[in-house]
Amino acid sequence: MAKLNFGGVEENVVTREEFPLAKAQEVLKNETVAVIGYGVQGPGQALNQKDNGINVIVGQRKNSKTWDKAIADGFVPGETLFEIEEALQRGTIICYLLSDAAQIALWPTVQKHLTPGKALYFSHGFGITFNEQTGIVPPKDVDVFLVAPKGSGTSLRRMFLQGRGLNSSYAIFQDATGKAKERVIALGIAVGSGYLFETDFRKEVYSDLTGERGTLMGAIQGIFAAQYQVLRDKGHTPSEAFNETVEELTQSLMPLVAENGMDWMYANCSTTAQRGALDWWKKFRDATAPVFKDLYESVATGKESQRSIDSNSQTDYREKLDAELKELRESEMWQAGKTVRSLRPENQK
Numbered sequence: 588m589a590k591l592n593f594g595g596v597e598e599n600v601v602t603r604e605e606f607p608l609a610k611a612q613e614v615l616k617n618e619t620v621a622v623i624g625y626g627v628q629g630p631g632q633a634l635n636q637k638d639n640g641i642n643v644i645v646g647q648r649k650n651s652k653t654w655d656k657a658i659a660d661g662f663v664p665g666e667t668l669f670e671i672e673e674a675l676q677r678g679t680i681i682c683y684l685l686s687d688a689a690q691i692a693l694w695p696t697v698q699k700h701l702t703p704g705k706a707l708y709f710s711h712g713f714g715i716t717f718n719e720q721t722g723i724v725p726p727k728d729v730d731v732f733l734v735a736p737k738g739s740g741t742s743l744r745r746m747f748l749q750g751r752g753l754n755s756s757y758a759i760f761q762d763a764t765g766k767a768k769e770r771v772i773a774l775g776i777a778v779g780s781g782y783l784f785e786t787d788f789r790k791e792v793y794s795d796l797t798g799e800r801g802t803l804m805g806a807i808q809g810i811f812a813a814q815y816q817v818l819r820d821k822g823h824t825p826s827e828a829f830n831e832t833v834e835e836l837t838q839s840l841m842p843l844v845a846e847n848g849m850d851w852m853y854a855n856c857s858t859t860a861q862r863g864a865l866d867w868w869k870k871f872r873d874a875t876a877p878v879f880k881d882l883y884e885s886v887a888t889g890k891e892s893q894r895s896i897d898s899n900s901q902t903d904y905r906e907k908l909d910a911e912l913k914e915l916r917e918s919e920m921w922q923a924g925k926t927v928r929s930l931r932p933e934n935q936k
């Protein structure tokens with residue numbers, strides 16, 4: 588395991604160089620990896636494993652859209668695609684990739700098939716960490732671990748096809764066989780991770796829930812909406828407001844940050860912009876820090892997990908989420924964005 592210096596702190600990471608695909612294939616050669624659920628992570632992880640030569644099967648409800656999607660993706664009913672229970676029975680490693688809320692309802696069925704020596708794999712620390720809310724308590728004689736790709740399953744697949752790799756975290760909750768570590772790292776490589784960093788279930792879920800509610804998804808939309816509205820209220824057109832809030836960020840500036848860090852992006856902007864950004868970033872930090880503290884508290888006390896379980900366990904949760912997404916999509920800001928995107932040269936016929 589490589590020890591790397593992250594801004595002055597030493598951490599363990601597993602790279603593809605030290606744990607190449609051939610080693611992952613060797614570790615997993617006698618395993619049947621059953622991917623249960625074919626939503627967002629399911630397809631990315633199952634297809635990457637298939638392309639990496641791993642013996643992977645998919646468990647999904649028949650007569651569902653996702654069953655048909657699995658067939659369209661090359662999984663074959665009766666060979667590599669099964670009803671959930673049959674996949675659970677066949678799998679030696681169960682990748683539990685239903686939504687976090689749905690994992691609760693199916694848990695009694697999964698538990699039945701966790702015979703000694705099998706492994707239970709998650710992509711989130713949710714079910715185990717919040718077990719008082721989820722009831723997910725695995726038997727002692729199975730391995731329990733996670734590989735959590737740090738990004739959407741859609742990106743996991745896209746980056747794999749581009750020969751790149753999303754980074755993932757991994758954690759071991761229970762090592763019953765003595766082989767949990769080589770199993771989990773082999774799976775991490777097999778699902779297409781670029782590299783893997785170590786964590787534990789609790790830290791994974793606390794940081795993940797904070798990140799997605801915070802800067803990655805929730806806060807970013809909030810900041811966009813606030814700035815867009817101020818510009819609109821001051822008489823700027825929708826296209827101007829959208830460009831100065833979103834389009835320039837995603838098209839020009841974030842790729843520079845991704846490539847070489849914030850200071851480098853700043854250095855590639857005018858001295859006027861640099862002066863202003865350097866003066867203002869701390870005000871934004873100080874204004875938002877209390878909200879981030881509240882958010883972390885809400886995660887750590889189990890409020891966020893409970894809210895997610897309560898809303899996503901309802902039978903009409905999908906319709907309700909879709910309605911809220913529609914509200915975003917139909918807002919003036921994102922409608923302006925649709926027109927702006929259509930004007931990108933690569934989107935013009």
Ligand SMILES: NC(=O)c1ccc[n+]([C@@H]2O[C@H](COP(=O)([O-])OP(=O)(O)OC[C@H]3O[C@@H](n4cnc5c(N)ncnc54)[C@H](O)[C@@H]3O)[C@@H](O)[C@H]2O)c1
Nearest residue numbers: 624625626627628629653684685686687689710711739740
């Ligand atoms: N979405 C992501 O990109 C992402 C990223 C990192 C980690 N994760 C984690 O991966 C896991 C899977 O997340 P996801 O977003 O892929 O899930 P998802 O919401 O896309 O759902 C996955 C599958 O669950 C099925 N499902 C829902 N309710 C069911 C039920 N009652 N019985 C049987 N099947 C049911 C759906 O049909 C779907 O095929 C979660 O633990 C999540 O936190 C997701």
Ligand SMILES: CC(C)(O)[C@@H](O)C(=O)O
Nearest residue numbers: 737738739740795799803
């Ligand atoms: C893709 C994310 C936001 O990183 C993941 O955590 C999720 O829950 O979908």
Ligand SMILES: [Mg+2]
Nearest residue numbers: 711795796799
């Ligand atoms: Mg998440």
Ligand SMILES: [Mg+2]
Nearest residue numbers: 737738795799
């Ligand atoms: Mg995440």
